[in-house]
């Protein structure tokens with residue numbers, strides 16, 4: 001066995017070598033007992049010390065933390081009409097939630113991914129305004145053909161918690177609520193434990209209200 005260079009008292013980044021141990025790593029490299037500047041005692045192999053290890057692991061963690069902090073914090077950032085005010089905990093799927101103020105004045109809670117992926121860019125007022133715009137000249141029997149056609153072709157929603165139009169989460173009942181707006185009246189279709197059932201109820205109502213309305217209208 002070759003002579004081992006004594007590293008006692010030498011410093012490697014934040015690591016101060018205290019003493020040699022009789023331990024060896026898998027490659028039979030001597031393991032040194034070191035003290036890290038953070039206070040941790042670390043056992044580091046000769047090859048790792050020579051290979052550039054500079055802390056007990058805390059340096060890497062610090063960098064990771066910093067990186068996460070920089071990327072995690074959304075406060076003050078703008079997404080469309082929304083400006084992030086503060087973090088608002090997590091939802092039941094552990095998605096981080098952020099309280100945002102919309103340019104229109106509304107306060108909304110939005111999931112982080114919805115903001116960063118550009119799915120949510122207002123409190124919903126942009127969608128509403130769009131609907132108002134097409135409402136003007138497209139109304140029959142108090143019902144908007146264009147909106148209904150749009151609703152049938154695309155049931156995705158940026159506003160509801162389920163991501164599906166007409167299917168929301170009732171905090172009070174802790175159930176999914178299914179509803180449909182038809183001829184300016186909101187019809188509650190029921191409360192459901194399973195999201196699928198709520199979506200199904202909404203689908204059935206769309207058939208019942210929208211499609212029959214369109215068929216009737218098309219015949220005219």
Ligand SMILES: [Zn+2]
Nearest residue numbers: 036038056058
């Ligand atoms: Zn350390």
Ligand SMILES: [Zn+2]
Nearest residue numbers: 102104123125
């Ligand atoms: Zn708004």
